[in-house]
Structure formats: C-alpha cells, structure tokens
Amino acid sequence: MRAKFLLTAVGVAIALAFSGCSAPSPTATGGPVRVVASTNVYGDIAKQIGGDRVRVDSIISNPAQDPHSFEADAQVQLAISKANLVIENGGGYDDFVGTLLTGANNAGAKVVNATTISGYDQAGTFNEHLWYDFPTVKKVVAKLVSTLSSLDPAGAETFAANGTTLAGQLGVLEAGEASLKSSFQGDGVAITEPVPLYLLEASGFTNKTPASFSAAIEQGTDVSPVVLKQTLSLFTDHAVKLLAYNEQTSSAETQQVLAAAKRAGVAVVPFTETLPSGTSYVRWMTDNLATLKAALQ
The missing domain is CATH 3.40.50.1980 (Nitrogenase molybdenum iron protein domain)
Structure with missing residues (x-):
C-alpha cells in the first residue's frame, strides 16, 4: 500500500x-x-x-x-x-x-x-x-x-x-448511518477512491467499483482501458445509485466517471480527506450524511 x-x-x-x-x-x-x-x-x-x-x-x-x-x-x-x-x-x-x-x-x-x-x-x-x-x-x-x-x-x-x-x-x-441503511440497504455505490467507504458501507451501500480502478486512482497510476470500461458501465447499466468521489484529487479517468454518472442521472456526492475550513469534525460528518441523504432523495 x-x-x-x-x-x-x-x-x-x-x-x-x-x-x-x-x-x-x-x-x-x-x-x-x-x-x-x-x-x-x-x-x-x-x-x-x-x-x-x-x-x-x-x-x-x-x-x-x-x-x-x-x-x-x-x-x-x-x-x-x-x-x-x-x-x-x-x-x-x-x-x-x-x-x-x-x-x-x-x-x-x-x-x-x-x-x-x-x-x-x-x-x-x-x-x-x-x-x-x-x-x-x-x-x-x-x-x-x-x-x-x-x-x-x-x-x-x-x-x-x-x-x-x-x-x-x-x-x-451512527444513528444517522443506521437511518440511511434502513432505506438503502444493498444499493450499489461507485467510488473514485475508498476515502468515505466506511461511512457508505455503514449506511447500507455495497461498493460495486472494480477494486483495480479505485486502487489505481488512489496510487496515481494508469487505469487500464478494460477496467475503465467496466467502471463506466456501472452507470450506463444503472448498477449504482450513487457516485462518491474524492474532490481533492482529479484525473482524466475520474472526470470520465463523473461525466458518466451525470449523464446517467446517478446521484453524485463529493467527499474530502481533510476537514474543510471553518467547521468541526462532527459538523463535517453531519453535513456528509445530510448531503448523502439529500442526493438520494
């Protein structure tokens, strides 16, 4: 790693x-x-x-x-x-x-x-x-x-x-996660990186992203055309309800994934690795859960 x-x-x-x-x-x-x-x-x-x-x-x-x-x-x-x-x-x-x-x-x-x-x-x-x-x-x-x-x-x-x-x-x-889980248990989610994956899984979502895609994005290496195609098909096939992406890092591949999600009408929620300015950890995570819920509604 x-x-x-x-x-x-x-x-x-x-x-x-x-x-x-x-x-x-x-x-x-x-x-x-x-x-x-x-x-x-x-x-x-x-x-x-x-x-x-x-x-x-x-x-x-x-x-x-x-x-x-x-x-x-x-x-x-x-x-x-x-x-x-x-x-x-x-x-x-x-x-x-x-x-x-x-x-x-x-x-x-x-x-x-x-x-x-x-x-x-x-x-x-x-x-x-x-x-x-x-x-x-x-x-x-x-x-x-x-x-x-x-x-x-x-x-x-x-x-x-x-x-x-x-x-x-x-x-x-945790209660907020449980509330989301009661509504979205088992629904598919796509990610660019595993940054928010603990929160997503605790909220009931199943990660459908090819592991080699998110690993390549996280490590800053090239994504193979085959893996990129598999990832993009998650949106055209409507296999996921949500794309969670790390807005602090970007690449040509993540931009393609973001565009594919928007074309397919899939909810898109940004996450970050560090605390945004002017907020606290609890407020940040509260906002993440609220944004997630609002996007899916």
Whole structure:
C-alpha cells in the first residue's frame, strides 16, 4: 500500500537538523499540552477533548492541499520536536510522522495511532481512511482522553467530560448511518477512491467499483482501458445509485466517471480527506450524511 503523504529528502534533512530537541512536560512548564496531529481531522478531535488545556498543530490543514504531494518543512519539524502528544492515522497513510519523530529525537512524546487502536486486521485489504469509521473514532477519543489525562492530571475531569460529549455526538452520527441503511440497504455505490467507504458501507451501500480502478486512482497510476470500461458501465447499466468521489484529487479517468454518472442521472456526492475550513469534525460528518441523504432523495 502506498503511503498517502510523502516526506521528501529535504524534509529528512530538516528532521536530522533538529535532532537533539525534546519537549518539556506540560506539568513542568505549567503550559498547555502540545499536540501535533498528522491532519486537521485528528487535530480537531484533540481540540474538542482538550479545549484550552491543549495547543494543537495540524500538519495537513489546508483543504486545497493535495495530501498525496505533502512535503515537510522546518516549521513542521519544529512542532514535532516540541510535541508532548502526536496523533497519526497509521496504516501506511501518514508514515512521515514516524520519520519526523525519529529525526526530532523526541522519544518522550506520546503517540496515538488510530490504526493500532482500530483493531482492524491489516493482513488483508485494509482501508486506512479511519476517520470515516465512527466506531474507530470513538476508540481514538477514549485513547486521547486517557493519554491527555496522563500528561495533564489536573485536566482529567475536563478531558473526560469533553470525551463523553464527543462520544455522544458520534453516537448520533451512527444513528444517522443506521437511518440511511434502513432505506438503502444493498444499493450499489461507485467510488473514485475508498476515502468515505466506511461511512457508505455503514449506511447500507455495497461498493460495486472494480477494486483495480479505485486502487489505481488512489496510487496515481494508469487505469487500464478494460477496467475503465467496466467502471463506466456501472452507470450506463444503472448498477449504482450513487457516485462518491474524492474532490481533492482529479484525473482524466475520474472526470470520465463523473461525466458518466451525470449523464446517467446517478446521484453524485463529493467527499474530502481533510476537514474543510471553518467547521468541526462532527459538523463535517453531519453535513456528509445530510448531503448523502439529500442526493438520494
């Protein structure tokens, strides 16, 4: 599986230049817990739990940034070197985090890895877009509550209360999926990439897309003419009710698929990998579910 974010040779050199740095404990300084998240998705979740008792830096935060072409810079490495807590998705999605941590020589930082927490078996096919899987996000929330409490015991009550609130909101999102499932159980869906697939499957949809198509799009490789034809036939044959596409990445093949869906009158719903500006994780996912429901009605 290709790592989604790339750490360039320049980034490695920067990492080595910062070796020797280590973050002071928040209890020693009296300041907030320094948190670095690989994306603003996990950054927002940490902020919702930590409130004013955390300072959060998200490495990927610009919704216009193509996550596939990320390059680390000195500011990123400095944040890593000072972090008390680092949150990564894992599963091959953001491997650059481990490289940067090693370069920063910040062995004292606590690391929360969503893939490790998820419990999914990675031996087979594994969809690493775990922030679209609400049961995993609940586990991440619980882990962040306990980890932040160990770093800042005085804030434990605050972290627990905020974590409970967030878990309840995630429960509402799961109920939204269940409501969609009651109406669309077994209906076919096409995807350009497996970004929202956890949410779609929990909402009752069956992915009809040839695996080699979505894999090629995700990896940035060419789609064979045969596979492209099979994918386009999903729309001409009316085998799917919905096309879910990643609007942060585009190619000639995805544009053909998008055009075919529109010609066939198939509902089209865009999804993103990172949190849009000016919103929260829960609001973002609430809007995703509402958009999905509206498109199908």
